[in-house]
Amino acid sequence: MGSFEVRGGNRLKGEIIPQGAKNEALQILSAVVLTDEEVTISNIPDILDVNLLIELLQDMGVKTEKLHADTYRFKADDVNIDYLSSDAFRKKGGRLRGSVMLAGPMLARFKKAYIPKPGGDKIGRRRLDTHIIGFEKLGASFTYDDAQSCFKLSATQLKGSFMLLDEPSVTGTANIVMAAVLAEGVTQIYNAACEPYIQQLCSMLNRMGAKISGIGSNLLTIEGVSRLGGTEHRMLPDMIEIGSFIGLAAMTQSELTIKNAGVQHLGIIPEKFSQLGIQFSIKGDDIYIQAQDVYEIQTYMDGGILTIYDHPWPGFTPDLLSIVLVVATQARGSVLVHQKMFESRLFFVDKLIDMGAQIILCDPHRATVIGLGRKNNLRGITMSSPDIRAGQALLIAALSAEGKSTIQNIEQIDRGYQKIDERLRNIGADIKRI
Incomplete structure (x- = not known):
């Protein structure tokens, strides 16, 4: 089986085109x-x-x-x-x-x-x-x-x-x-x-x-x-990959432009990433994410902790909850991630905890993330990709972490993301396939 060797900490810059859905x-x-x-x-x-x-x-x-x-x-x-x-x-x-x-x-x-x-x-x-x-x-x-x-x-x-x-x-x-x-x-x-x-x-x-x-x-x-x-x-651009790139830019404090994003078909996805404090603008069919040192999770109007959960369209897609969870680890503030549809999709959080994230796995469907606000960076570790979406989330975590990470079982990532290592290298990521 192949692995990705990732050295995190690079700020990425440039344009990236999402694959077909x-x-x-x-x-x-x-x-x-x-x-x-x-x-x-x-x-x-x-x-x-x-x-x-x-x-x-x-x-x-x-x-x-x-x-x-x-x-x-x-x-x-x-x-x-x-x-x-x-x-x-x-x-x-x-x-x-x-x-x-x-x-x-x-x-x-x-x-x-x-x-x-x-x-x-x-x-x-x-x-x-x-x-x-x-x-x-x-x-x-x-x-x-x-x-x-x-x-x-x-x-x-x-x-x-x-x-x-x-x-x-x-x-x-x-x-x-x-x-x-x-x-x-x-x-x-x-x-x-x-x-x-x-x-x-x-x-x-x-x-x-x-x-x-x-x-x-x-x-x-x-x-x-x-x-x-x-x-x-x-085919439409892949909305899951677009959400992943928005999260990637925030986690790595990078300035990225997602080209030809099919914005009119993204539904509530941009709004959910805005609730995490990520700043971006839509220019025609492109999404421009500016480099941010800190992004702050919103609260409800009464001061309650934000909950992000999956729901059938036009609700939020379950495929992006893994990305939301990872992105929240370096935000300022807390969020409850509630994965309603699948009972095993949050089990990858143990790897994020090993990297230094503060996450409480409440039960198979819910995890509370206490954002570090970049006071402590994630640290590189060796880990294995359990499924397509968790694999991409772990890759984003590795790209933002200090030191070297090794992600094994990357066939899971390859099942859903086209030449992801090559495309990330083109915008400045230190990643190689071994």
């Missing part, structure tokens, strides 16, 4: 299976999870042509349906939680699908009930094969239905939408996720000939069509 990519790439015509997708991030999904598409028989570094053309006119029932698919698909996104398109077009036991981050229970129940309401049946750790789905014909989701799952909503676009009749999904990535998927499907209304709301109406055609699509 990882969470959007896994949905959009799966949607190419819905048509036998060409689909061209640009701003695809060059990261492990996305590259693994592209490999899966190729293994299924989807014709794939790389046009540019971030642009591919796909044509799914000769899909090998039997591949999905093979051991090879289960092994490769099991390494990637995003492989579950192939189920909706396959069920819609070929009337059968397989979902291997999903991989991905070990951040707590991530159930598939929303996906399966949604497929059932469209008329599919499923069985679970214990021996092969695989769900098997089939349907003679999917039919539109009304459904009220028990949780606004982003991947669940996307999967059900992709299944419903080719179903007979009208499907309504209430309590649907409405993240920008879902909006992007629905807009792309409409360009392919789908009839989806209510985009951006939590009630989606889908009129089924008989077939979809080709299209072109460009």
